Amino acid sequence: MSPLLQVRNLETRFVTADGVVRAVNGISYDIHPGETVGIVGESGSGKSVGVLSILRLIPSPPGEISGGEIRFENRDLLKCDRATLRHIRGNKISLIFQDPMTSLNPVLTVGKQITESIKLHLGLTQTEAEKRAIALLEKVGISDAKRRLSSYPHQFSGGMRQRVMIAMGLACDPQLLIADEPTTALDVTVQAQVVDLIKELRKEIGMAVIWITHDLALMAGLSDRILVMYAGQIVEEAPVSQLYNTPRHPYTIGLLESLPRPDRDLGETLPAIEGIPPDLTDYPKGCPFAPRCRYAIDRCFEEDPDLEVVGTGHKVACWVKPEIDKNQIL
Ligand SMILES: Nc1ncnc2c1ncn2[C@@H]1O[C@H](COP(=O)(O)OP(=O)(O)OP(=O)(O)O)[C@@H](O)[C@H]1O
Numbered sequence: 001m002s003p004l005l006q007v008r009n010l011e012t013r014f015v016t017a018d019g020v021v022r023a024v025n026g027i028s029y030d031i032h033p034g035e036t037v038g039i040v041g042e043s044g045s046g047k048s049v050g051v052l053s054i055l056r057l058i059p060s061p062p063g064e065i066s067g068g069e070i071r072f073e074n075r076d077l078l079k080c081d082r083a084t085l086r087h088i089r090g091n092k093i094s095l096i097f098q099d100p101m102t103s104l105n106p107v108l109t110v111g112k113q114i115t116e117s118i119k120l121h122l123g124l125t126q127t128e129a130e131k132r133a134i135a136l137l138e139k140v141g142i143s144d145a146k147r148r149l150s151s152y153p154h155q156f157s158g159g160m161r162q163r164v165m166i167a168m169g170l171a172c173d174p175q176l177l178i179a180d181e182p183t184t185a186l187d188v189t190v191q192a193q194v195v196d197l198i199k200e201l202r203k204e205i206g207m208a209v210i211w212i213t214h215d216l217a218l219m220a221g222l223s224d225r226i227l228v229m230y231a232g233q234i235v236e237e238a239p240v241s242q243l244y245n246t247p248r249h250p251y252t253i254g255l256l257e258s259l260p261r262p263d264r265d266l267g268e269t270l271p272a273i274e275g276i277p278p279d280l281t282d283y284p285k286g287c288p289f290a291p292r293c294r295y296a297i298d299r300c301f302e303e304d305p306d307l308e309v310v311g312t313g314h315k316v317a318c319w320v321k322p323e324i325d326k327n328q329i330l
């Protein structure tokens with residue numbers, strides 16, 4: 001199956017008064033039709049900037065995409081004209097964010113916002129668009145959908161607003177849904193509902209999903225494959241079970257160690273990865289994780305490793321590639 005999306009050597013940086021922030025540093029990956037890929041990594045690792053770059057939504061200045069290629073349906077999205085990009089943004093690739101208020105317009109009713117988008121992208125009439133909007137709101141679990149069309153975003157609770165945003169994201173049956181921590185601000189129950197909803201819709205619509213999260217545990221039940229990002233690079237990529245059972249990058253091992261587990265006391269503090277990520281305005285020469293890495297050897301401080309294939313669909317950027325199994329994780 002040929003990939004739906006191919007990201008190659010993507011580089012995005014911000015030119016600021018404090019220097020050039022190297023937010024995304026040469027990442028490459030494919031997304032296949034219908035698959036769900038999780039992107040995990042700590043705050044500031046370039047997860048959001050990486051996906052926003054796909055649709056050229058990086059504020060410029062200070063941001064610039066300084067290199068790479070993004071192929072979607074035989075087009076390079078970094079080179080196509082704005083009109084083509086707008087068409088793809090509404091019809092083929094949808095983005096949903098953590099905070100629905102940043103993507104919902106507070107002064108327009110929810111109905112108006114969804115129907116406008118449907119009319120613009122699918123060319124339906126007002127009546128047809130309204131019908132579709134009601135069906136979408138019902139699908140995301142909003143009761144009394146017809147009446148709710150005339151409500152404003154602030155008249156919905158946080159969880160419901162998130163559902164409205166998902167409905168908008170799905171309005172045009174996208175081939176790719178990019179969800180940037182859409183559940184982080186929600187309480188755990190609502191979070192679980194939204195995750196189930198996206199799982200269901202993914203099956204029904206057959207769309208591919210890129211799901212960004214800090215939460216490696218959440219990813220387990222949701223993704224086919226996981227990309228682990230550190231300091232603007234992908235340091236490990238693997239099918240979910242391989243990533244959990246035979247992680248090969250010390251950073252991934254550290255993330256797995258910091259997961260809550262049923263055999264741990266609730267009061268027990270989780271081992272966090274010591275140290276802090278590098279200053280992205282002064283990018284280190286070797287592997288960016290080396291200063292925090294308990295496996296590091298001299299070479300790690302001199303040369304930055306590229307991703308290397310270590311198994312089917314499994315790639316790691318590490319000179320050491322420690323082989324541990326799940327039971328050895330602290
Ligand atoms: N407008 C901007 N100007 C300057 N630097 C920026 C800008 N936007 C992002 N950055 C920097 O780019 C880097 C990557 O940020 P990004 O938002 O992609 O991180 P993230 O992995 O999504 O983090 P989080 O988990 O907190 O959402 C960070 O160092 C951030 O400070």
Ligand SMILES: [Mg+2]
Binds near residue numbers: 047048049180
């Ligand atoms: Mg982010």
